[in-house]
Amino acid sequence: MSPTIHPNRSIYDLDRHEWAELLQGEPQYRIEQIWTGLYRQFSTPAELTNLPKKLRETLTEKLPPPLLVSQEQTTDDRKTIKWLFELPDGQQVETVLMRYRTRDTVCVSSQVGCAMGCGFCATGQAGFFRQLTSGEIIEQVARASKRLKLLGGPERVSNVVFMGMGEPMANYDAVTEAITRLNSESNIGARSFTVSTVGIVPGILKLADFPLQVNLAISLHAANNELRSELVPINKTYPIEALMDAVERYLDSTSRRVSFEWAMMESVNDSDADAEQLSELASSVDAHVNLIPLNPTPGWPTRGSSMQRVREFQEVLAENGVNATIRDTRGSDISAACGQLANRTGQVGKGRRNVVVPSVSSHLPS
Ligand code: SAH
Ligand code: SF4
Numbered sequence: 001m002s003p004t005i006h007p008n009r010s011i012y013d014l015d016r017h018e019w020a021e022l023l024q025g026e027p028q029y030r031i032e033q034i035w036t037g038l039y040r041q042f043s044t045p046a047e048l049t050n051l052p053k054k055l056r057e058t059l060t061e062k063l064p065p066p067l068l069v070s071q072e073q074t075t076d077d078r079k080t081i082k083w084l085f086e087l088p089d090g091q092q093v094e095t096v097l098m099r100y101r102t103r104d105t106v107c108v109s110s111q112v113g114c115a116m117g118c119g120f121c122a123t124g125q126a127g128f129f130r131q132l133t134s135g136e137i138i139e140q141v142a143r144a145s146k147r148l149k150l151l152g153g154p155e156r157v158s159n160v161v162f163m164g165m166g167e168p169m170a171n172y173d174a175v176t177e178a179i180t181r182l183n184s185e186s187n188i189g190a191r192s193f194t195v196s197t198v199g200i201v202p203g204i205l206k207l208a209d210f211p212l213q214v215n216l217a218i219s220l221h222a223a224n225n226e227l228r229s230e231l232v233p234i235n236k237t238y239p240i241e242a243l244m245d246a247v248e249r250y251l252d253s254t255s256r257r258v259s260f261e262w263a264m265m266e267s268v269n270d271s272d273a274d275a276e277q278l279s280e281l282a283s284s285v286d287a288h289v290n291l292i293p294l295n296p297t298p299g300w301p302t303r304g305s306s307m308q309r310v311r312e313f314q315e316v317l318a319e320n321g322v323n324a325t326i327r328d329t330r331g332s333d334i335s336a337a338c339g340q341l342a343n344r345t346g347q348v349g350k351g352r353r354n355v356v357v358p359s360v361s362s363h364l365p366s
Contacts, residue, residue: 009064009088011044012142012181013135022062026055039185042146042156064088067139081147087112087136091129094164095140097147097157105159106144108137110175111166116198117233118219120263123165125299132166134177140164141182156186161194163217168195169203176210183212190214196261201238204246208253216250217290218243220260222269223277231269240281247285259288264305264313266294275313279320289317289324 014022019031030051037048044066045051045059070092071084081097093109114121115128145156160182162168168175175195182188190212197203198219207216222228228235238246247258260282264270282289291314293304305313310326317324 009133010135010139011063011066012038012138013064013133022059030055035185038142039181040155042142042149042186067136067143081144083143085140085143087132093132093136093140095144096164097144099148099153103158104148104153105161106141106157107161107163108140109164109166110137110162110168110171114166115170116167118198118231120231120265120294120297120300120302122297122299125297131171132174134174134181137174137178138182141178141186141188145186156188158188159192159194160188161196161217163194163196167198167200169197169200169207172203172206176207179212179214198232198234199238199243200234201242201246204243204250208246208250213254213256215256215259217259217261218247218287219263220278220281221263221265223274223281227269231265244281244285247287251285257286257288259290261290261292263292263294264310266303266305266309268302270305270309270313272312272316275316276320279317279322282317282322283320287322289322290327291324292327 016031016035019034023030023034033048033050034045037043037045037050041048045063046056048056051059065088067085067087069083070086073082074080079099083095083097084092085095086092091112093112095109096107098105098107109132111131112129113127114123116124117127118124141157141160148157149155160179162175179190179193179195183190183193191214193212194215194217195207196217196219204216204218207214219232220228221231222235223240225235225239228240235243250256250258260278262269262278278289281287291310293307293310294302296303307326314324314326
């Protein structure tokens with residue numbers, strides 16, 4: 001076997017051709033055994049007992065190590081599990097599995113950190129560290145699926161949302177490659193993926209032509225440029241008008257309804273007037289709105305709106321014919337607020353292994 005695999009990647013980065021190279025001298029069917037193990041059973045080669053022991057050992061030596069569990073937390077009701085995974089280079093990302101009555105959703109990270117600098121977001125506060133590879137994204141889904149099965153659940157997660165750390169549109173190729181492979185090899189339906197973006201127009205336009213019919217969520221948070229540029233700095237590059245044009249192009253090409261995410265911040269974007277402005281934008285592109293009270297983070301003093309205000313806001317939207325869902329605040333007893341896991345472990349800013357910026361997880365699509 002040739003030891004050509006880059007150490008700083010996931011086993012899920014290898015394609016069939018690379019596996020064939022790695023397995024030179026082995027019977028041809030080994031490739032299929034390993035491929036099925038990875039994508040259907042979500043097992044590493046070391047766990048595949050249908051492989052000879054010697055081969056398992058050699059492969060384990062040559063392949064990148066699996067994601068290391070740096071921390072794992074489960075909610076009291078055991079319906080939400082949050083992992084802090086360590087990558088081979090010591091970077092860390094967060095992944096969350098959420099079990100609902102009718103579906104099991106995994107929220108994955110697409111980057112280590114994020115360069116978009118949204119002040120209210122813990123990931124944005126800490127900055128950008130590196131891109132994840134498609135394999136590193138797939139491996140998060142694989143690990144969540146494997147756990148689900150161990151818990152007596154279905155064979156795999158039913159939904160994948162890109163709402164963890166990072167801006168998926170700023171790592172477009174890896175994200176779409178991960179979706180494509182999970183769709184074709186693990187049989188996760190295209191419509192079960194949701195890509196959430198802060199509003200990167202070129203990414204939205206590209207996704208409009210992506211052959212798989214995935215869902216698109218736009219993190220809007222403000223319906224006028226002045227406030228939005230304050231909350232979401234990339235709005236200065238892609239202002240609301242350009243964003244709405246891109247959404248329209250996306251609709252023309254996919255006929256898929258988009259959703260607007262709105263983190264409700266007390267006295268910032270939660271007034272009736274804000275709801276009126278949002279109604280106009282949402283109606284213009286027939287968007288569904290998801291409301292979630294802001295999770296407070298240490299770097300942003302604003303509080304989340306009260307549930308009563310969230311409901312009143314929802315009513316104004318409803319009066320204007322706009323459907324809005326109030327997200328459940330999943331996992332609040334395991335620091336679902338963005339970045340709190342990192343802060344609790346005291347790992348932020350202590351060297352290269354300590355660039356944890358979890359940003360998930362109570363703000364997920366229904
Ligand atoms: N970068 C992408 C996806 C990751 S963030 C995006 O911004 O859409 C996933 C979602 O979490 C986004 O809607 C984001 O606005 C929201 N979010 C970030 N920090 C939050 C916080 N402190 N409270 C509530 N939602 C937050
Ligand atoms: Fe990045 Fe999304 Fe956080 Fe903004 S909200 S900093 S785009 S992860």
